[in-house]
Structure formats: structure tokens, C-alpha cells
Amino acid sequence: MTNDQIQENHVTTGATVWLTGLPSAGKTTIAYELADRLRAGGQRVEVLDGDEIRAFISAGLGFSRADRHTNVQRIGFVAELLARNGVKALVPVIAPYADSREAVRERHEKNRTPYLEIHVATPVEVCSERDVKGLYAKQAAGELTGLTGVDDPYQEPEAPDLRIESQHQTVQESAASVYALLSERGLA
Numbered sequence: 001m002t003n004d005q006i007q008e009n010h011v012t013t014g015a016t017v018w019l020t021g022l023p024s025a026g027k028t029t030i031a032y033e034l035a036d037r038l039r040a041g042g043q044r045v046e047v048l049d050g051d052e053i054r055a056f057i058s059a060g061l062g063f064s065r066a067d068r069h070t071n072v073q074r075i076g077f078v079a080e081l082l083a084r085n086g087v088k089a090l091v092p093v094i095a096p097y098a099d100s101r102e103a104v105r106e107r108h109e110k111n112r113t114p115y116l117e118i119h120v121a122t123p124v125e126v127c128s129e130r131d132v133k134g135l136y137a138k139q140a141a142g143e144l145t146g147l148t149g150v151d152d153p154y155q156e157p158e159a160p161d162l163r164i165e166s167q168h169q170t171v172q173e174s175a176a177s178v179y180a181l182l183s184e185r186g187l188a
């Protein structure tokens, strides 16, 4: 096999990269920055954005424990299909429950599809300052209940493949750390 062929194989290895964390932690921003880098290197990438998924394949689901579990399993199913077919599936989705995340990991392992769990571990104080969608303010004003990390659970990953402290990094640095992990694992 020539070097060019080896390079080609690397580029066409799919993987799911799940970015879990609180609202406003930086999941979506890191996913799109990473997507740009991977695409610039010729890789096929899809970002399975939580909001888009909830508008379509998870339409009708709310934020109860059961609905969040169903949402995460559906996204895990699609991500694995994409990743199995050579796509980098980047998933910026809260996935607050450890058992839901574990089921997604197991689906990938069963199919021998690479799976990386990234914990975007921005503290809730920083997230509520950022408050990109105004949800923390709404919760504080009593207009919303069941906000992850405030009055709804977030079970922190105990052994993620990578933990990102986004409050101490630029977006570029955070995305670069995920890219470096993919490279280390022979996936980028």
C-alpha cells in the first residue's frame, strides 16, 4: 500500500464525536469549528445539531427523562450509521443521563464503529453568564422549569475521552484539542 492510499484510508475512517455538556457550554460552537477543520482536510463531516434534530426526527419530544433518552438514542442511531459509512458524525447534544450515553457507546462498540465522548465541562456559572439562548434567564424568571444543570439533572461523564474547560480556552483551542485526539486515535 502506498502512502497516498494509507492517507486516503485515514481520511475515510468514520467516527462519532459526541460533545456532551450543559446548555451554552460550547458544544455547538466547537462542533462547527471542528467540522471546518476536518472538511479542510478532505474529510466527510455531518453535524447532528440538537435543535435541528428536535425539529425533525425528534419532533414532539420534550425534556422529560424518557424523552431525552429517546432523543439521544435516535441521534446515536443516526450517528452510528453515518460513522459506519466513513463520515465524522459530530454530535453537540446535552445527553444528560449516563445510561443513555452508555447505550450509544455500546451501539458503536457492537458495530466496531469508533466513538469518542467529549465532555465540554464549562461550569454552570459560566454557562449561565453566556446564556446564548436566554434559557438561564427564563429559568431564573420562573418562565421555564427543568433546565439541565439548574433544576434538572446533568450526570457528568466519569471517564470521557477528553474533558474541555472551555472557559479557559479560545474556540480554536478547544476544537484543536478534539482534532488532536482524533489524530492520536488515527481518525484524522
Ligand SMILES: Nc1ncnc2c1ncn2[C@@H]1O[C@H](COP(=O)(O)OS(=O)(=O)O)[C@@H](OP(=O)(O)O)[C@H]1O
Pocket: 022, 023, 024, 028, 050, 051, 054, 063, 067, 068, 069, 071, 072, 092, 093, 094, 095, 096, 133, 135, 145, 146, 147, 148, 152
Ligand atoms: N429544559 C431544557 N433543558 C435543556 N435544554 C433545553 C431545555 N429547553 C430547551 N432546551 C434547548 O434544547 C437544547 C437541548 O436539546 P438536546 O437535544 O441537546 O437535549 S437532550 O440531550 O435531549 O437533553 C438546548 O440546546 P443547547 O443550548 O445547544 O444545549 C437548549 O437550547
Ligand SMILES: Nc1ncnc2c1ncn2[C@@H]1O[C@H](COP(=O)(O)OP(=O)(O)O)[C@@H](O)[C@H]1O
Pocket: 021, 022, 023, 024, 025, 026, 027, 028, 029, 030, 092, 130, 132, 165, 166, 167, 169, 170, 171, 172, 174
Ligand atoms: N472555548 C470555547 N469553546 C466553545 N465556545 C466558547 C468558547 N469560549 C467561548 N465560547 C462561547 O460560548 C458560547 C457557546 O455557545 P454554544 O456553542 O451554542 O453552546 P451549546 O451548544 O453547548 O449550548 C458561544 O457564544 C461561544 O462563542
